[in-house]
Amino acid sequence: MARVAVVTGGTRGIGEAISIALRDAGMSVAANYGGNDEKARAFTERTGIRAFKWDVGDHDACIAGIAEVEGELGPVDVLVNNAGITRDGTMKRMTRQAWDEVLDVNLGGCFNMAKAVWDGMNGRKFGRIVNIGSINGQAGQYGQVNYAAAKSGIHGFTKALAQEGARAGITVNAIAPGYIDTEMVAAVPEDVLAKIVARIPVGRLGKAEEIARAVLFLCGEEAGFITGSTLSINGGQHMY
Numbered sequence: 001m002a003r004v005a006v007v008t009g010g011t012r013g014i015g016e017a018i019s020i021a022l023r024d025a026g027m028s029v030a031a032n033y034g035g036n037d038e039k040a041r042a043f044t045e046r047t048g049i050r051a052f053k054w055d056v057g058d059h060d061a062c063i064a065g066i067a068e069v070e071g072e073l074g075p076v077d078v079l080v081n082n083a084g085i086t087r088d089g090t091m092k093r094m095t096r097q098a099w100d101e102v103l104d105v106n107l108g109g110c111f112n113m114a115k116a117v118w119d120g121m122n123g124r125k126f127g128r129i130v131n132i133g134s135i136n137g138q139a140g141q142y143g144q145v146n147y148a149a150a151k152s153g154i155h156g157f158t159k160a161l162a163q164e165g166a167r168a169g170i171t172v173n174a175i176a177p178g179y180i181d182t183e184m185v186a187a188v189p190e191d192v193l194a195k196i197v198a199r200i201p202v203g204r205l206g207k208a209e210e211i212a213r214a215v216l217f218l219c220g221e222e223a224g225f226i227t228g229s230t231l232s233i234n235g236g237q238h239m240y
């Protein structure tokens with residue numbers, strides 16, 4: 001039986017590349033998304049991978065979303081917590097709402113989704129969970145106290161959950177991407193982006209497929225001894 005994988009934010013950017021990589025490896029993939037129906041429709045037309053809409057920041061919606069996926073594809077073996085948003089601003093300008101939104105989606109989403117699949121994975125004695133953190137959760141970033149806190153939290157969440165899953169065959173790992181060429185990075189002003197690229201030893205932005213390759217590796221049957229780790233993929237920008 002093919003493994004069943006759920007990729008949050010799986011219809012665009014890094015998530016799209018992850019959905020495709022897992023599908024190409026023979027898994028049945030459900031790509032979750034938050035609201036952009038047009039992009040999700042185009043993704044499904046392009047790839048044949050089904051898209052499921054729910055807000056990962058909403059606990060009940062995650063429980064219902066996983067129930068829907070399991071009803072259609074079967075029990076979930078692999079969870080990739082990739083959905084993420086930014087609401088940047090310096091401390092002086094950052095609103096409580098911008099803080100809450102980023103924490104709820106980026107970090108709360110990991111909890112909500114893991115909670116929704118946890119009992120099933122424990123019962124079946126197998127699971128692969130990969131959480132997408134960020135270089136900015138490791139190193140901090142000006143104007144991103146919310147995003148850096150959420151992403152840093154993901155790294156702690158990963159290590160704690162890995163300890164709880166180890167005996168049940170569930171591995172929990174994180175990937176901390178550097179700057180990857182997606183719409184999220186396209187939103188960064190050109191002059192700022194040029195300065196960022198100048199600080200990447202490899203001399204370019206990363207590609208979504210380069211993150212997807214690592215996710216696939218961590219989700220493999222043979223990756224059972226890798227748990228609680230964070231893999232930095234950042235072109236040498238931050239060696240942690």
Ligand code: NDP
Binds near residue numbers: 034035039177179
């Ligand atoms: P994109 O902005 O290109 O895509 C984000 C995806 O997340 C979309 O599919 C979006 O759905 C989905 N999403 C957003 N909010 C929610 C929500 N509340 N519920 C469900 N899905 C949601 O992001 P990237 O591909 O650039 O980033 C992917 C992940 O990698 C994020 O966690 C990001 O923080 C992280 N990252 C990215 C880096 C980069 O350089 N790009 C660097 C380091 C980390 P919809 O289409 O409906 O909006």
